[in-house]
Amino acid sequence: MAAPAVNPENVKIQIGGKDDLPAVFCKNTKTKIGVVVLQEWWGLNQQIQDEAAEISRDGNFSTIVPDLYRGKLATDNEEANHLMSELDWPGAIQDITACAKYLLENGCTKVGVTGFCMGGALSMASAGLIPEVTAAAPFYGICGDSLCDPSKITKPLQCHFGAKDAVVGFSDPESQEKLKKKLNEGKVRHEFYSYEAGHAFTNKTGPNYNEEACKKALGRMYDFFRKELS
Numbered sequence: 504m505a506a507p508a509v510n511p512e513n514v515k516i517q518i519g520g521k522d523d524l525p526a527v528f529c530k531n532t533k534t535k536i537g538v539v540v541l542q543e544w545w546g547l548n549q550q551i552q553d554e555a556a557e558i559s560r561d562g563n564f565s566t567i568v569p570d571l572y573r574g575k576l577a578t579d580n581e582e583a584n585h586l587m588s589e590l591d592w593p594g595a596i597q598d599i600t601a602c603a604k605y606l607l608e609n610g611c612t613k614v615g616v617t618g619f620c621m622g623g624a625l626s627m628a629s630a631g632l633i634p635e636v637t638a639a640a641p642f643y644g645i646c647g648d649s650l651c652d653p654s655k656i657t658k659p660l661q662c663h664f665g666a667k668d669a670v671v672g673f674s675d676p677e678s679q680e681k682l683k684k685k686l687n688e689g690k691v692r693h694e695f696y697s698y699e700a701g702h703a704f705t706n707k708t709g710p711n712y713n714e715e716a717c718k719k720a721l722g723r724m725y726d727f728f729r730k731e732l733s
Contacts, residue, residue, distance in 0.1 A: 509560045511552060516569075516601045524598050525570040527552050529559035530609065536732045537606030537614040538564045539599055539629070539636075541622025543703065544587040546576040550708045551619070558617070562725040565611055567602045571595050571625075587621050592650050595625055596632050603635035613637045613732040617724060620644050620703055623663075623674070627651070630658040638731035640724045643674040643702050645682050653682060654689030661727040662686075662693060663720045665700040665711070674702060696723060 509531060515523040527547070540555040542548075547570040559566040571590065577583035603614045616639045618626035623644025628651035630639035640661040646653065662682070668674045679697070686693050698716035703709045705717040 509556050511556055516605050518597060518601050521594070522573060524601055525574065526602060527555065527568045529556050529566045531559050531563060531565045534563050534565060535610060535612040536564045536728060537611030538562070538566045538728060539602045539606070539614065539616045540566050540568045541599070541616065541618025541625050542568065542571060543620040543622060543706065544577065544583040546570070546572045546586065548576055550706060554705070558721070561721070562728065564728065565606060565609070567606055569598050569602050571598055592625070596628060599625065599629050600633045600635060603633060607635060615639060615728045615732050618642065618644065619705060627653060627656070627660065630660055631656040638728065640727055642705060642720070643668055645674060645678055654685040654691065656689070656691050659731055660686070660691060660693040661724060662695045663724070664697050665702055665704050665716070666697045667700060668702040670702050694727065696720065
């Protein structure tokens with residue numbers, strides 16, 4: 504059966520006390536599963552929009568990508584680090600909550616969250632902080648305890664990391680082991696996958712893109728969301 508056509512649409516979501524949240528919505532009329540897709544530290548660039556459209560089409564989900572930086576984009580690591588360090592993380596959780604509600608108001612019955620790098624950390628936190636979120640699949644990002652203690656998460660997680668990840672203190676193998684320990688101690692229902700790849704291995708525009716790992720990880724995520732959100 505051919506994959507459904509996906510037509511990304513620019514939308515704005517009202518957030519109380521803040522500027523409206525720009526987002527890109529991919530409505531898939533053949534499903535009632537919704538997935539919030541969260542950006543890397545670069546911002547809402549074309550790469551993450553294309554990835555969300557791919558997830559919508561190949562996973563058979565409706566997806567939405569919020570612009571957490573409100574129009575700002577980074578083109579190099581220094582600028583991206585600056586934007587991420589200035590992000591209001593609790594405010595980003597508020598934005599993700601609004602996106603989950605938007606999906607529920609637009610034909611979805613359950614909502615999952617996935618994200619990459621910075622978005623991976625936020626997707627993990629979303630599973631612990633947002634009632635409207637049923638499950639999360641974070642990629643190579645770990646939330647800090649000050650935002651959300653992973654051991655306290657009550658929703659199922661499917662975690663994806665690179666065995667060659669060199670981002671120390673955030674997604675490197677030592678950080679991954681600490682995360683596993685927390686999840687096990689908290690008896691959090693989770694799956695944990697490691698790939699022979701570096702950081703950001705699903706980003707087709709980046710130097711660490713690994714086609715084999717990307718396909719395997721996304722396929723696992725599709726199966727996970729279908730199981731948890733159907």
